Amino acid sequence: MEMTHKPFPSPTKAKSVAKERPRGFNGHRHDKYVAAAFLGPSLVVLGIFVFYPMLKTLYLSLFLTNNVGRPTVFVGLKNYGTLLASSAYRASFQATLIYVFSVVVLTLTVGVLLAQAAVQKLAGIRWFRTIFSATMGVSVSVAAIFWLFIFSPSVGLLDQLAASLHLPVINWLTTPGWAMVAIIVSTVWMNLGFTFLILFGALQMVPTTLYDAAAVEGASPRYQFLHVTLPMISPTLFFTATVTLIGAFKSFGLIDLMTAGGPNNATNLMVYQVYRDAFLTGNYGQASAESMILAVVIAGLTWVQFKFLEKRVTYE
Amino acid sequence: MSIELSGLGKTYQPDEWVLHDVSARIASGEFFAIVGPSGCGKSTLLRMIAGLTPITAGNLKINGRVVTDLPPKERQLTMVFQSYALFPFLSVQANVAFGLKARKFPPAEIDQRVTRAIQLVDLTAFRDRKPRDLSGGQRQRVALARAIASEAKLCLMDEPLSNLDAQLRVKMRTELRRLQQQLGLTVIYVTHDQVEAMTMADHIMVLHDHQVQQIGTPLDLYHHPANTFVGSFFGAPRMNLLPARVSEATELTLAQTLKVALPRPLPVADYTVGIRPNAITVLPAGTGAPCATVQTVEYLGAQTLLETQLPDGTALELIGVAPADYRPGDRVAVQLTGTLYVFDAQGRARMTLEGGVVHGNDAQTVSVADQS
Numbered sequence: 006m007e008m009t010h011k012p013f014p015s016p017t018k019a020k021s022v023a024k025e026r027p028r029g030f031n032g033h034r035h036d037k038y039v040a041a042a043f044l045g046p047s048l049v050v051l052g053i054f055v056f057y058p059m060l061k062t063l064y065l066s067l068f069l070t071n072n073v074g075r076p077t078v079f080v081g082l083k084n085y086g087t088l089l090a091s092s093a094y095r096a097s098f099q100a101t102l103i104y105v106f107s108v109v110v111l112t113l114t115v116g117v118l119l120a121q122a123a124v125q126k127l128a129g130i131r132w133f134r135t136i137f138s139a140t141m142g143v144s145v146s147v148a149a150i151f152w153l154f155i156f157s158p159s160v161g162l163l164d165q166l167a168a169s170l171h172l173p174v175i176n177w178l179t180t181p182g183w184a185m186v187a188i189i190v191s192t193v194w195m196n197l198g199f200t201f202l203i204l205f206g207a208l209q210m211v212p213t214t215l216y217d218a219a220a221v222e223g224a225s226p227r228y229q230f231l232h233v234t235l236p237m238i239s240p241t242l243f244f245t246a247t248v249t250l251i252g253a254f255k256s257f258g259l260i261d262l263m264t265a266g267g268p269n270n271a272t273n274l275m276v277y278q279v280y281r282d283a284f285l286t287g288n289y290g291q292a293s294a295e296s297m298i299l300a301v302v303i304a305g306l307t308w309v310q311f312k313f314l315e316k317r318v319t320y321e
Numbered sequence: 322m323s324i325e326l327s328g329l330g331k332t333y334q335p336d337e338w339v340l341h342d343v344s345a346r347i348a349s350g351e352f353f354a355i356v357g358p359s360g361c362g363k364s365t366l367l368r369m370i371a372g373l374t375p376i377t378a379g380n381l382k383i384n385g386r387v388v389t390d391l392p393p394k395e396r397q398l399t400m401v402f403q404s405y406a407l408f409p410f411l412s413v414q415a416n417v418a419f420g421l422k423a424r425k426f427p428p429a430e431i432d433q434r435v436t437r438a439i440q441l442v443d444l445t446a447f448r449d450r451k452p453r454d455l456s457g458g459q460r461q462r463v464a465l466a467r468a469i470a471s472e473a474k475l476c477l478m479d480e481p482l483s484n485l486d487a488q489l490r491v492k493m494r495t496e497l498r499r500l501q502q503q504l505g506l507t508v509i510y511v512t513h514d515q516v517e518a519m520t521m522a523d524h525i526m527v528l529h530d531h532q533v534q535q536i537g538t539p540l541d542l543y544h545h546p547a548n549t550f551v552g553s554f555f556g557a558p559r560m561n562l563l564p565a566r567v568s569e570a571t572e573l574t575l576a577q578t579l580k581v582a583l584p585r586p587l588p589v590a591d592y593t594v595g596i597r598p599n600a601i602t603v604l605p606a607g608t609g610a611p612c613a614t615v616q617t618v619e620y621l622g623a624q625t626l627l628e629t630q631l632p633d634g635t636a637l638e639l640i641g642v643a644p645a646d647y648r649p650g651d652r653v654a655v656q657l658t659g660t661l662y663v664f665d666a667q668g669r670a671r672m673t674l675e676g677g678v679v680h681g682n683d684a685q686t687v688s689v690a691d692q693s
Contacts, residue, residue, distance in 0.1 A: 217373050218406035222420025222471060223394035232423070306661040319410030 013229050059300075074289040082267045084294035093270065094278070094295075097266035101274045104189060105253040111193045113242060118199035121230070123201070124208045134205065139200030145258030152191040153178075153263060181271030184264050188272050191259050196252070200245050207241035208234065239318045247310055275299045322384055322474040322507040323387045324370070325348045330378030331365055339365055341531050343379070347509065347524070349474075352501055354510045356554070361528040363511045366637075367477050370509060378626050383475065394424075398475040399468040399480045403483055405460045407452040414439060414448040417466045438470035441500065458489045465497075471503065476501075482517065494521055515555050519543070527551050537603065549668035552595040558626055561601075561637050565594040565663070576635035578611045579657065587671065593664045597667035600659020603627070610654035613637055618647045 036276035066084055088094045123134045140148070155162045156177035164174045177187045211234065219229045235242070257276050260266065265271035266281065273281075275295065283292035324347040331340040340362040347353045355363045368374035369383060372393035380388045388396050399420075407416050414435050415617050421431040439448050442462040452460055461481060468476050481497070482490045501508050512518055517527045519539040527534040527542065527550070535547040539555075546552035546560075553560045563575045570586030575594050606612050613629035618641070624642035639655065641647050661674040 130484070212404065212406070214402045214404050215407040215408060216369075217371075218400065218402060218467075219400065219401045219419070219423070220373065220393045221371055222423055222467070225394075228423050232419075233408065236408070239410075259554035 032253075037076070062293045062296050064293075065289055066297050068290045070287075070289040072187045072287040074283075076290070080290070081146055084291050085298070087291065088298065096270065097273050097275055097278050100185065100271065101254065104185065104192075104256070104272075105250060106255075107189045108192050108196065108253040109246060109249045111189065112196040112200050113246055115193065116204050117196055117238075117242070119197065119201045120204035120208050121234070123205050138198045138205075140195055142186075143195070145195070146262060148191065148195050149259055149262035150258075152187070152194070156187045163181065170239065178264055179268050181269050184268055184272050188256075188260055188263055191263065192253065192256055195259065196249055200249065203241060203245055204238060205237055207238040211237045236319050243314060243318045244309075246314065247307060250306060250310065251303055254299065254306075275302075323347060324353075324384075324475065324507065324509070325382040325491075326370070326379070327382075328379035329366070329369060329376060329381060331362070331369060331374065332377045338531050340369075340528075343526075343528075343533050345526055345533070347507065349507055349525045350505050352508045352510065352521055354512060354518035354525045355528060356512055356515055356518040357528035357534075358526055358554075359513055362531050363513075363528050364479055366528065367479050367509060367511045371398060371400050371477050374405070375467040380497070396475075397473050398477060399471040399473040400477040401468050401479065401481045403480040405452075405464040405484075407460055407463055412449050412451055413444060413455070413463050413466075416452065416463055416645070417470050420467065420471050434470045434472065435466075438466040441469055443468045443516055458493070461485060461493065465500065469500070474505070475507045475509070478508060480512055483512070483514070483558045487564045491516075495501075496523065512661045516557070519555065527554060529554075545670070545673065546595070546662060547670055549593055549595060549596055549664050550660055552664070552670075552689075556597055558598045558638050558640070560595045560662075562664075563594045563596065563635055565592045567592060568592075573663070576631045576637075577633040580630050581656075581657065581661065581674070583663075583672070584674070587663070591666050592671070593668060594655055595662035595664060596657060597659060598626070598638045600639075600657065600661070601639055602658045603639050603642055604654040604656055606652040606654050608654045610656050612652045612654050613639070615647050615649055615653060617649060627653070629631065629655075 027186055065074070065076060067079060067081055069078040069080055071077050119137045122132060123137060143151075153161075158164060158176045158179065159168075159174065162179070163177065165244050167174050177183045198286055214228055215233050215237070224232065256274065257280065260272055260274060260277050261280070264272040266277045276299065279295045279299065280290045282288045282295060324345075326343055326345045326347075329340060329343040330338055332338055343366060345353075345564070354680060355366060357363045358477065365374055368384070372388070372391060372395075376389050379389075383396060383398070394680075404489075409421065411419065416437045417438055418431050422433060436445075439445055442465050444459060444462055444466060447455060452463065461484070464481070478497075482493050485493060487661050494517060497508075497529040506567070510518075510521065519542075521538060524536060524538055525542055526536045529550050535542060535551045537545070542551055543555050549562055553562060561581075565573055565575045567573050567583070567587045567589050569589070571583040573581045573583050573592070575581065575589070581594075604610055611631070613631050615627050615629050617628040619626040619628070625643070625645075625647065627639040627641050627647055629637050629639055631637055637655070639653070641653075647653075648683060662670060663674070665671050
């Protein structure tokens, strides 16, 4: 006989149910159906849209392909070899690391500062909280246009400002170094809404008596920030760092719309190179190999983050 | 470490006093309790002394130095919080060392002070544990150790025992008192628990309605309450407050039933009379004394509390005579044998009638203290 299923049995009840349930084949088979019914839909969706493409990418990375992406000649690891030997690819790799590192560090730093500012009890602070989190609601294309206005040569906001202050005018998006700065700034700006919101939430969770105790014990505001605030929000910081890192590796929209990988490939990040090889030159085999390398790099760095940074995280 | 509060006041909105005109002198080495019901402003007062809440009016002196506008860290005090305020990410010893590190003491001294403080609260075996791995009582002791390690001579405590279970709370009362005397600390202790205040404090400040009601020793407050609030706040079972009226100069009638002769005339008016249950003797009905009807019976073991009603409907709490078996509906006779406190219509003490007051018209009083 089957027990009636309650949606949330208490732990003790669950135990007694497990005891009373017939141990025979029927009971187990029933469990399996229930499990399949719950897991099935997401397994199907993940299978079609994640696992299959992943395996297909791995497969394609071992072939040369024709211009519609059908594999033609099996070449083994040759696609990978070509990439690793290519100085252009190594440059793209390097640019990606610079970009990702800067984006993560700046996003977290500015995010923490904004959140710290927003928890202060000041008049009108609610407006600032809304403004700080506003970029969460901005689409990439809108952001790109916004930043293009700011960075565009001579008529852009920044250059007009520079001109009025008699500072040298910079061709932001057409000078290799500055183009990188421009997309880093834009990406950080895009990230800030989410990062701010999460960190703001974390800061609000820190009990105020901890600051009271620290103040009475003689800790300056700076000391309190470093020795109370940061450790208390370290789990959230770690989460944000991981999410931002992975997100930065996958940045595409802003780059495509603002620099298209230029000038002179200075902002040609790994993802963008994948896009170019696959959809502009039709070199699907090579693009697949690049995708695999990117996936491995992201997984590796995330692992490193967990391995070394998580030790400094203190969960309560 | 003497502390002087003169006319301290706090408002958040103009003219809405959360605390008004609080004055007190606390001598060095004293255990000073601030008691009152929740919302009376006692924690606010403590935070004002600590420097965590700005003082709106008045002056605060610690050891003769005006500290009214100084930040907490320059007031040379330490504080134990109700929630303990331990840093969850630090071990016991790091928690205790927190303030010393923030103040940049040399490592050797930090180590020595921390070790001693942890020893004093008997937590040496737990020094490397995180707060989450400690029981409530142990966490409380970590908070104490942190206060001890700072070696500040003034320690503020904000309901430090209220998160502990009843048994541990009783044990910690003695423990705290012992530590305070051993270390020669001046302690300002906030609590809503009158028993805690009575058992631990040298002096007690009673706060109610944003104002100081009375300051005195525990016995003072118990025996000479300045008003009805203090009278009913201290002592368990609580003081009965009966409506009373002086109809002729020396005749006081309680609850329209019990008549008491006053040794000295009081103006004809309505009064409130406070009588503690232990000041009333319960006799079997039919002895000629006025009767009350038992409503509920509470057995406490050593005592039996009777909730009774006088003929005019006034509630009166009594202590039953030990072996008797009372039931709701029983009638008992009452005789006033202990101290009576006469308060005026505003609740201020006017007169104390001490010792065996005989009810009825031929009432006599043994001694009289005039407080008007």
